[in-house]
Amino acid sequence: MSEYYVGILILICINLLAVLGLSLLTGFTGLFNFGQAGFLAVGAYTATILTTQYKLPFAVALLAGILASALTSLVIGYPTLRLKGDYFAIATLGFSEAVRLLVENLEKLTGGSRGIPRIPTYTTLPVALGTAIVALWLVANYVRSRHGRNCVAIREDELAAESIGVNSFRYKQFSFAINAMLAGLSGGLLAHYVGFIQPSMFSLIKSTELIVMVIFGGMHSITGAVFAAITLTSLPELLRAAQAWRLVVYGALVVVIMVVRPEGLMGSWELTPANVKALLTGFRALWQEGE
Amino acid sequence: MSTFLQQIINGISIGSVYALIAVGYSLVYSILKFSNFAHGSVLMLGSYFGFFALTLFKVPFWLALPLAIIGAGILAIINERLAYRPIRMRNAPLLYLMISSLGASIFLENLTIVTIGPTFRTYPEVFPIAPFMLGDLSIGRLDVIILIIAAVSMALLTWIIYGTRIGNAIRATSYNMRVASLMGINPDLVVGLVFFLAGASAGLGGVLFGIKYTVWPQMGILTLKAFIAAVVGGLGSLPGAVLGAVILGVTETFAAAFVSSAFRDLFSYALMIVIILIRPGGLLGTITEEKA
Numbered sequence: 188m189s190e191y192y193v194g195i196l197i198l199i200c201i202n203l204l205a206v207l208g209l210s211l212l213t214g215f216t217g218l219f220n221f222g223q224a225g226f227l228a229v230g231a232y233t234a235t236i237l238t239t240q241y242k243l244p245f246a247v248a249l250l251a252g253i254l255a256s257a258l259t260s261l262v263i264g265y266p267t268l269r270l271k272g273d274y275f276a277i278a279t280l281g282f283s284e285a286v287r288l289l290v291e292n293l294e295k296l297t298g299g300s301r302g303i304p305r306i307p308t309y310t311t312l313p314v315a316l317g318t319a320i321v322a323l324w325l326v327a328n329y330v331r332s333r334h335g336r337n338c339v340a341i342r343e344d345e346l347a348a349e350s351i352g353v354n355s356f357r358y359k360q361f362s363f364a365i366n367a368m369l370a371g372l373s374g375g376l377l378a379h380y381v382g383f384i385q386p387s388m389f390s391l392i393k394s395t396e397l398i399v400m401v402i403f404g405g406m407h408s409i410t411g412a413v414f415a416a417i418t419l420t421s422l423p424e425l426l427r428a429a430q431a432w433r434l435v436v437y438g439a440l441v442v443v444i445m446v447v448r449p450e451g452l453m454g455s456w457e458l459t460p461a462n463v464k465a466l467l468t469g470f471r472a473l474w475q476e477g478e
Numbered sequence: 479m480s481t482f483l484q485q486i487i488n489g490i491s492i493g494s495v496y497a498l499i500a501v502g503y504s505l506v507y508s509i510l511k512f513s514n515f516a517h518g519s520v521l522m523l524g525s526y527f528g529f530f531a532l533t534l535f536k537v538p539f540w541l542a543l544p545l546a547i548i549g550a551g552i553l554a555i556i557n558e559r560l561a562y563r564p565i566r567m568r569n570a571p572l573l574y575l576m577i578s579s580l581g582a583s584i585f586l587e588n589l590t591i592v593t594i595g596p597t598f599r600t601y602p603e604v605f606p607i608a609p610f611m612l613g614d615l616s617i618g619r620l621d622v623i624i625l626i627i628a629a630v631s632m633a634l635l636t637w638i639i640y641g642t643r644i645g646n647a648i649r650a651t652s653y654n655m656r657v658a659s660l661m662g663i664n665p666d667l668v669v670g671l672v673f674f675l676a677g678a679s680a681g682l683g684g685v686l687f688g689i690k691y692t693v694w695p696q697m698g699i700l701t702l703k704a705f706i707a708a709v710v711g712g713l714g715s716l717p718g719a720v721l722g723a724v725i726l727g728v729t730e731t732f733a734a735a736f737v738s739s740a741f742r743d744l745f746s747y748a749l750m751i752v753i754i755l756i757r758p759g760g761l762l763g764t765i766t767e768e769k770a
Binding site: 217219221266267269270271272273274276277278280281282284285288289291292391395398399402431432434435437438439440441442444445446449 | 507512513560561564565570571572573574575576577578580581582583584585586587588589591592699702705706709713740741743744746747750751754755758
């Protein structure tokens with residue numbers, strides 16, 4: 188496999204981590220996170236500073252990035268998650284801008300707007316692929332567990348969920364923390380794949396791209412998130428010429444999806460053996476009818 | 479002492495522009511109960527309308543301003559028709575409206591970048607720059623003019639909402655859309671009108687901001703300030719939005735003047751977090767917890 192395709196594959200895995208987190212938070216728990224790039228930045232900068240300035244091992248640095256990101260999510264979640272969802276969305280938007288401001292101005296630590304160059308590229312294909320598969324397995328199981336169903340209950344009707352004993356604040360904060368951890372991990376891997384980081388990599392555009400992936404794939408489906416991460420990461424790479432129009436199309440796409448098919452491409456369909464079997468029997472029945 | 483006074487006036491002036499933006503956002507929020515993220519794009523395009531009217535078509539300022547305001551208002555109506563009304567008609571979750579508004583804002587912002595270009599543009603000089611002198615106190619002429627225009631339009635908006643039959647309909651709809659429609663108010667008409675008013679005030683805010691600073695495709699991020707102002711004052715409350723905006727403007731100017739202009743925005747976010755922690759409903763709002 189040529190290096191180019193390996194690169195795209197690694198990027199898909201890195202994006203998938205951040206998209207999985209968002210899918211759990213926005214799709215399954217119903218909280219709109221506008222500032223995913225902020226968590227990527229926290230993870231990326233924490234990990235990078237630890238590997239470049241303190242020469243810590245990669246795994247330890249990644250772990251620190253994950254923890255730092257989770258900690259920030261608790262700080263933001265505590266005041267905002269008890270209130271209406273709008274407060275949360277605005278706070279995440281403000282948070283990601285605040286992170287970018289801090290990174291740009293703490294020049295000694297972060298290199299300011301020029302960023303940090305020459306980061307050792309530890310993120311290889313096995314590392315990225317392995318992490319993505321483990322994360323996928325964990326999130327898919329979480330969503331189907333009792334806790335995951337509680338999250339869906341909160342999304343559908345918070346008052347009703349509370350009335351049957353679901354602690355909605357705790358579950359929202361937990362979803363937010365998992366999302367932040369995955370984003371922090373994604374950021375750490377990204378920094379050590381690209382080899383340099385600068386604040387402009389973690390702008391609102393990055394947050395937008397990630398949220399579009401979740402919406403496009405289907406907000407209530409992990410399969411959809413995976414599918415969207417694969418297509419929307421590789422398509423722009425292959426269609427470099429249309430780069431400028433990409434975000435215009437994304438924006439229009441989001442509106443059209445919300446108006447026409449808000450459940451996204453996959454709806455809540457999941458790629459499980461049982462579902463595939465049902466689909467195949469359906470096809471077979473159709474085919475036999477045709478004969 | 480004189481710097482202090484100058485900063486206060488500067489802060490109130492920029493706060494009045496934030497207030498224009500925040501009032502539109504709050505108005506839409508009070509009717510449809512969702513955060514309209516496309517508000518910033520309407521503001522940005524309003525600012526471009528004014529800019530091109532002045533530079534490309536050489537229209538005098540007194541005509542360019544209403545053109546930009548009406549253009550932005552109509553744009554907001556179109557935005558509502560295409561991106562929100564079909565979702566509203568299905569009684570879909572409010573989250574979908576918020577996501578759709580995000581899509582609309584990505585679309586408009588990037589369409590502007592692709593077609594008009596990503597550069598910062600400066601308005602031609604519409605007002606003489608020389609400051610007023612009051613003793614040894616120099617006051618920016620632009621700040622005062624912006625403050626006056628913003629205050630007059632705010633008074634007009636207040637009159638429309640609190641002093642006319644139409645405003646009565648708007649307020650009734652914001653209390654309860656279903657009951658208002660039972661009383662013979664056409665909710666779609668009210669929503670269209672609210673979007674026009676919100677878009678128009680955003681357009682005016684955009685032009686004033688463009689005159690004071692510059693115009694650029696991402697200037698919609700300014701609405702983040704309006705969101706903060708609205709949260710500080712109380713989501714959905716109009717007087718709250720104005721109060722929050724002025725507090726925010728003064729806080730920012732003081733942070734920039736006496737601490738560091740690089741960290742100016744951090745103070746805005748800190749202000750918001752402090753308010754949410756101490757008084758989650760905002761200064762003039764009621765506490766709004768998630769209810770079914």
